[in-house]
Amino acid sequence: MGRCAVFQGDDSSYLAFQKALHRIRPLGGVSSDFLRYYFEYLHVTGGFSEFVTGSTIKHLPQQQLKRLPVRVPSPNEQRRIVAALEEQLSRLDVARGTLQVTIRRIDRYLQATLHRMTATYPSAQLREVLASGLTNGRSVPTRAGGFPVLRLTALAETYADVTQYKEGDWEEDDARPFLVQQGDFLIARGNGSISLVGRGSLVRDTSFSVAYPDTVIRARPDVRKVLPEYLRIIWSSLAVRRQIESKARTTAGIHKVNQKILAAVEFPLPDLAAQRDVCDQWSKIEQQSRHLARTVAVSERRSAMLRRSLLSEAFAGRLVPQDPADEPAAALLARIRAERDAAGVPKSRGRSARRATARRESGPEAPPPPRLDTLPLTAATQPTLDLEIPS
Structure with missing residues (x-):
């Protein structure tokens, strides 16, 4: 689908897709940590695929990103989700770092061995x-x-x-x-x-x-x-x-x-006889290193699958327990919308007359991409919040 990265800074979440960088600053009631993990979840599960444009090089324009629905649980549940993910994913990050160190050590071992075998010639x-x-x-x-x-x-x-x-x-x-x-x-x-x-x-x-x-x-x-x-x-x-x-x-x-x-x-x-000796020795060393590399690669794939599974469970409402005392999601959504209106957040700009005319001349408009209703957070009726992206 294209390269995608999500990260956090100050009170915003950032989404880097190919060479574009979008800053998303949530209103009160939505955690930027929660959004960061939610975007990572969409990336690893293909949730952005219906919103990207382009055939050879994929893009995620701001107008498409604004249409992306975000399932919003209560603030307490957001905190529980973030805490659970940070605890589990930090362990995976440590394990992945160890695997990367192992790969570098294998390479250094091979280079040192080859140098020792041939340096005197x-x-x-x-x-x-x-x-x-x-x-x-x-x-x-x-x-x-x-x-x-x-x-x-x-x-x-x-x-x-x-x-x-x-x-x-x-x-x-x-x-x-x-x-x-x-x-x-x-x-x-x-x-x-x-x-x-x-x-x-x-x-x-x-x-x-x-x-x-x-x-x-x-x-x-x-x-x-x-x-x-x-x-x-x-x-x-x-x-x-x-x-x-x-x-x-x-x-x-x-x-x-x-x-x-x-x-x-x-x-x-070296001479041909010494070259044959080097080749024979290297064949055994290479076989051992390939076995180690395959083991590391399998471990990395398992780590990626586990990370995806954890994110999927988190945003399906199965990673942390539900609490009936939490603020209802509908009430949270109403409060967020009221806060947005009070803050005077501008609505998405309409299409210019010139662009609308060009659209009519080029033919019927393509239907909008489907919403991500197949990606529930806690329940199928969980309200969604349209993204607001500061200019």
Whole structure:
């Protein structure tokens, strides 16, 4: 649905959706903490989906946000909900922080181990260990039934996934100079993330013919000098990453490298026998680290599911007990509306005559998005409060 973040400051709740930031300042009787958790609940359960606009990039305009109904319980119940969520979610936050520390420790362990295994060997530049020069791929439009060309997503962290391809607007004869072979090392020319530019993936699967695109630079190792598997391993080292990231250029927010930058990258290069030893040892270490990473990933998914479950229970009225002595929700809503009227909060501005004319000329107006009646708080009859967003 798009990136969304909710947070609190002073007496307001803030909703950041993509690049837009909305400040929502509730009137008396509605807690900004309560709103913050309510917005997070809508985000994780897809409650904003009926109110966002745009097809490729999703937006949540202010006018749409104002139409979002908010289920409002009594102030006492709001406090109970917030207190229960803070107690439970704080534990999840601590656990999630521990998982993130674990991931960083795994990465540091791998980098330290690789450095220890290779630091004593002399260095060589990438250009010195290639069977042929670095080669850029070709930009190919999409055409159903055309010859396959890899997507940039095919460059996984270790091995290239040749099943990640599109059908290109060319024939096999045109694609022949760009066909990948077993042992080819494919390097990403650009990426929006500095940590992904220059990422390399080794081609192992050549069960069918596929070409590489212009977003990729192909390096074909000379197996008399460097084992393709060793090149894959050493390319992930911290020393190589530092060289790539320090020399990458930025254009329109995209980090890029070229053949000249990549050809000059240096790395330790032992003889072939020592390279085989490194590969054998690294295979066992990598297997263990992957097992740990999978365990951490499963724990993170469980944490996210538990957080979503807690928020869903809270705003379904099942996380905290009900108290008959609480102020009725209808009375609270009437008091809030009276306070809003007394404060002179302006109503939403009507549509301008020019916009209304344009609407009539463009055709019938689309029906409004449905209200979130499927997201009750305490009961199906719980009153709703329209949002008021300060200008």
